[in-house]
Amino acid sequence: MWTTFVMTLKTNLRNRQSLFWLIVFPIALATLFNGLLGNLAEGYELKALPVAVVEDANWKASPGAKAFIDGLSGKGDDNGAVGGGAVGGEDGAADTTGEGSGAAGENGSAGVNVTVTKLLDAKTVATLDEARARLADGTAKGYLHVDADGRIRLTLSSRAAEAMNGPTATDSNGAVTVAALSGVIDLYNRTDAATRDLLRRHPEALQARAFWSSIGDIADTTRETTLTNSTPNVMARYFYALLGMACLMAMGYSITAVTSAQANLSALGIRRTVAPLGRGRQLAAGFLASWLCSDVSLTIALAYIRYVCDVPLGGREPAAVAAVAVASFMACAFGTMIGAIPGLRHSVKIGLTSAIPCTLSLFSGLYGGFAMQLSDWITRHAPVFALINPAQQVTNLFYDILYYDDYRPFATTCGVLIAMSIVFLAAGVAMLKEQRYEHL
Template sequence: MGTVFRYQVLRLLRDRILLLWALGLPIALSLIFMAMFAGLEAGYAVDPMRVGIVHDDAYASEAGLDAALDAVSAADAEPQLLDPVVYDTAEQAEAAVRDGTTVGYIAVQDGDPVLHLSAEGDELSTTPVLRAMLDTYVQSRDELTALLAAGAPPAEAAAAVQNRHAFTTELQVTRVPGKPEVPYYFALLAFTSGMGMTIAVVAVQEITAPAGPLAARRNLGALPRWRLLLGTLAAAWVCTWACLVLAFIFMRFVVGVDFGPYAALCLLAIGISSLMACAAGSVLGTFPRMPLGGVSAISCLLALFCGLYGTASQELANRVELSAPLLSQLNPLWQATRCFYGLLYYDSLEPFARSCAALAGMTVVFFMIAMIRMRRTNHEHI
């Protein structure tokens, strides 16, 4: 069996199918994902806007407005909304907008701060945040004025208004902050491990008796068929796992994907996922006329329910998981994806262990089916 293993490793390492599907594909798709998601976080970033502030008599009458604008203009503010420029009159501020010095200006009109923006400034991602901040200021000012008019002590009135406008509290429920692009890389690793079926199909088809005289002599030799199959399957798995590890290292250190604090266990997830895929490929490999295009189509179809192909694919996977959870759990690539989720999104390793156990069970089932198929395929079928 060791001789079979060594021979198959050397033979598969020279096969372009291995390099294409197990190494070239994940690296190429990782580069595509990196280009697609490069500006994703930048699109949601809040950058300071260069806005004019009209310091006239109306502005001076708003005692709290100056402090509120200073709070969101400071360099250490989180977030910093404004890069202010002071003007004495609204006409000066309008002229600065026209010549492109600023994207707008804030002036107090009829007792309320009003934001005037150019077309360019109105499209900035910071604009909705700045408008919400000014609306909150006006509402807080009116509430504080009403409480003071009702005879409430100033300190209590200010505390009541401040607590009332604490709308949200930031809460992180995962070990690392969730990023929208990470599930795509998880699905890519699962899909690539599924493409390992093609490698096992190529290797197993070469040792089935109907494949040709050489395969027939191997099956008629003294080596039991289960050892022949096991040695071939082990070689396909080692080659697939090595290629996936290289792809994982590329994602982690070149693309910069954060796989969480248990990144080392991702190697175990890759190992069990690729072993399951090779066992499934060994079943398909016992069919001599099984085309590699059909094997790839199976992996592509299963990856559809893992969220690999975009938002629509992720929504479909979520709907299937909610409406037919057993159907999702029977999907080997879905289980492979959940292995990575279990390392990043849960407080314990129980979900990870559960997915690994499911993949191990599938591996045993696939290997037994392949062994039965190998025993029924003999020299008479050539």
């Protein structure tokens, strides 16, 4: 059995076709993905929005608003008052709200101390007409002004709004920045309105230091947090689906191991059939050698994706290596079942090692946006089909590692793949036991 294991191992290492599909192909495709999608994550980063700030009479009457916008623009101290704003639109311009920070003023403007990211690239103008001219010539995507009630309003140009949220949206950075601005401007406006109302009813609070300190504590009610084990990565899904397809292609090794032991498919099979070593031990040695080769090959591809393409694994690289071992075991079991199918030539069975992974990968999201949406739809509305799709389950292995806080979902997915392996192996053994030859 050991000799059979070693010889099968050597044969697999000389199989250039299998080595290509398990190492070269995923590395080449991962390199292509990295080149095409490398800047995709940058589309979701916060970048300063170019705006015009209208410094009219209302603006000058609200010193807290100036400190607020300065904080968002990265001017002066990093601390300021955080608030929020209402949405107002005029002249067909699209309106939205945003995020910022500002300082407390003695005239009743609310102030909250907080450190914020630079969200605005602000240029001052004297009137609304000048601000609209900036929107018209494209030097600003929006303008900020203070209304008669002291609320900060952000108005976007129609062109900018369509680029961020229209059917042909191209400015994803702007959309993310405006979404971030929305929360802080809204907080500023609500805090400012509440402070003015309270001071109107209790003017003595203006002299109380504890009152102004309590307003500053509002910043502590909002904290940055994450709901997943690791920061979501928009590119990772493509690479995980690629690993799912590459793992399924590993079944080529076990197909060859099974067919080489069948007397009706090759001369080698005839010799092995009459050899003193039993068929079961021959198949076990071939299966283990195939599993080892596929596991090592796919681990090399995983290392390239992780460290060269910089696809995150949530700091759980050892678990990812274990995931590859489980996935390659399932693939070899799948290959054993296919290799045991009677009546199919070896070339046909080898052809299935490409056809099956390519087909199943469509439903795991490998082929772009449409495939991703199809995969999501199946997971939501037909979860049974996602459960029985080996490519989807291998993809889920790496999702479980990256996003979940504990290893229970990962262990569950491993259990599903091991159950698949048992079914595949049982079917393969059942078919092999029924095979008989009239003559050799």
